[in-house]
Amino acid sequence: MxxxxxxxxxxxxxxxxxxxxxxxxxxxxxxxxxxxxxxxxxxxxxxxxxxxxxxxxxxQYFSLENNDDALAYYEHLNLENPSRYIEDKLLETNERRGDNPLIPYEGMNGDFKINKIKVINHRWILADFSDGKFWGDLVIRYDLKDDLSVDFTLVDHLLYTRNN
Incomplete structure (x- = not known):
């Protein structure tokens, strides 16, 4: 067992x-x-x-932040972020009453204002503008002077048409 x-x-x-x-x-x-x-x-x-x-x-290839040759133009100004400074100066043009003076069109649905900005190098900017319904693009030439003032000159512009 x-x-x-x-x-x-x-x-x-x-x-x-x-x-x-x-x-x-x-x-x-x-x-x-x-x-x-x-x-x-x-x-x-x-x-x-x-x-x-x-x-x-x-x-990022076409960007002021990544272009050492273009940034060399601003070394003597001691700007921490030249691209941001230029964008701020361009956005200040929106503060005027009515359409932005750099936009060669009259707003159809309100005032045209600059929305997005891309600082390409030490001379050129691409910008997007809109009135809330219509929109377009700008190519702007700028000159940042030693006194930190900025002159903007419109080079070319485009207003998109609506297909409605």
Whole structure:
């Protein structure tokens, strides 16, 4: 009787060990599959990040902040952020009553005001303007003088037409 109990215990322990061995193997295969899937996703994300970084660098190519030659023109002025200073001066032209004097159109739905500004280099600005319904773009030449005054000259302009 004692021998049969030990035999049953041994068989039961062997079945538990076999079950543990098989389930651990299956779990290990599943985990390895998950790891491979995650590694491929990480590689895909790394590629996406690299493409996004290259796109950002491409977008920033025409920018005063990234143009050392253009920034050299303003070293003697001791401006911390020349681009921001020029943008602020251009936005001050919006404060006048009526349309912005740099915009050669009369507002149809209100006054035309400058919205977005991109300082390209030490001489040119791209700007977007709108009256809330109609919009357009400007190319502006500017001169930042030693007394920190800024002269703006309109070079070209475009008003988009609505197809309604």
């Amino acid at each position: 004692k021998n049969k109990i030990f035999l049953y215990l041994f068989v039961f322990a062997a079945l538990i060990a076999l079950f543990q061995f098989v389930s651990t193997g299956n779990l290990q295969k599943e985990l390895n599959g998950d790891i491979e899937t995650l590694q491929s996703e990480v590689e895909t994300l790394k590629d996406s990040i690299q493409k996004a970084q290259l796109k950002i660098l491409d977008i």
